[in-house]
Amino acid sequence: LPIYKSVFAYAVETACDKNGWILGYSVHPGNLHDSRTFQSLYEKIKNIGIETLIADAGYKTPAIAKLLLDDGVKPLFPYKRPMTKEGFFRKYEYVYDEYFDSYICPNDQLLTYRTTNRDGYREYKSCGETCASCPHLSQCTQSKDHVKVVTRHIWEPYMEICEEIRHTLGMKELYSKRKETIERIFGTSLRIFFAGVAT
Numbered sequence: 001l002p003i004y005k006s007v008f009a010y011a012v013e014t015a016c017d018k019n020g021w022i023l024g025y026s027v028h029p030g031n032l033h034d035s036r037t038f039q040s041l042y043e044k045i046k047n048i049g050i051e052t053l054i055a056d057a058g059y060k061t062p063a064i065a066k067l068l069l070d071d072g073v074k075p076l077f078p079y080k081r082p083m084t085k086e087g088f089f090r091k092y093e094y095v096y097d098e099y100f101d102s103y104i105c106p107n108d109q110l111l112t113y114r115t116t117n118r119d120g121y122r123e124y125k126s127c128g129e130t131c132a133s134c135p136h137l138s139q140c141t142q143s144k145d146h147v148k149v150v151t152r153h154i155w156e157p158y159m160e161i162c163e164e165i166r167h168t169l170g171m172k173e174l175y176s177k178r179k180e181t182i183e184r185i186f187g188t189s190l191r192i193f194f195a196g197v198a199t
Contacts, residue, residue, distance in 0.1 A: 013041045020181045023048065034058035039067070052076055054175055062120070062155035065162050075162050076175055089139050094150050103150050107134050111150050121151040 013034065014025045024044035028037040038059055052074040055064075060077040068075040082090045094103045094111065103111040103124045109131070111124040131137055131146040141148040153159070165171060 011037070013037055014182065014185060015041055015045050016182050016185055018177065018181065020184060022185065035061045035064060038064055042067070046071060046073075052174070054178055056178070060159075060162070062153040062159055065158040066155045069158050069161060074165055076165060076171055077162055078175060079166070087139060089136070091150065096152065103152075105136075105140065105148065107136050109134070111148060116154065117151075120154045122154060124150045124152065 009030050011028050011030045011032070011034075012025055013028065015023045017023055024041060026037065026041040026044065028040070034056075035058060038055075050073050053068055054076045057078050057080045060080055065075055065077075082092070084090050089106055093106050096103055100110075101113055105111060105126065109126060111126045114123050114125045116122045126141075126146075126148040128143075128146040131140070131148060134140065137146060143149075166175075
């Protein structure tokens with residue numbers, strides 16, 4: 001007999017208000033990331049007078065931040081842990097110098113702009129010869145040529161505005177209300193789905 005495997009072949013994105021009332025939804029293939037499907041849902045709800053849009057970490061991208069801020073909507077995203085290897089410097093330890101458009105590493109050396117990749121990230125690179133003798137090299141890069149690369153999205157200023165919003169007084173308490181609204185809706189829909197499967 002053939003063996004059938006149950007999989008989620010689609011995903012439903014849902015938006016609700018502060019009282020838990022559903023404002024809109026969109027359905028997408030399950031293999032698409034939330035950040036790729038956000039605009040479809042947003043188009044359905046953007047004209048209802050949104051002041052602050054609270055979303056989880058899956059939507060915390062430069063493109064979504066720009067879209068919302070350009071529309072006059074205040075994005076409220078959660079803290080997202082830096083995806084850095086254990087024992088290596090975090091990105092925030094490389095300080096961006098806006099005037100000279102360069103980064104300064106923890107050893108006070110410059111990483112200068114070299115190119116912008118196809119994903120919209122500007123690449124800043126160090127001098128391999130200088131880095132080769134740096135006492136912090138093992139905490140910085142494992143590249144064979146000793147060159148450290150730090151990237152900065154062309155819309156990074158929008159992400160910085162989002163971080164300022166996140167640190168604004170009262171925003172932490174506002175974000176915590178997600179568990180009382182949209183997360184409750186997700187829980188209810190899953191219970192209905194599995195009840196339907198069982199019958």
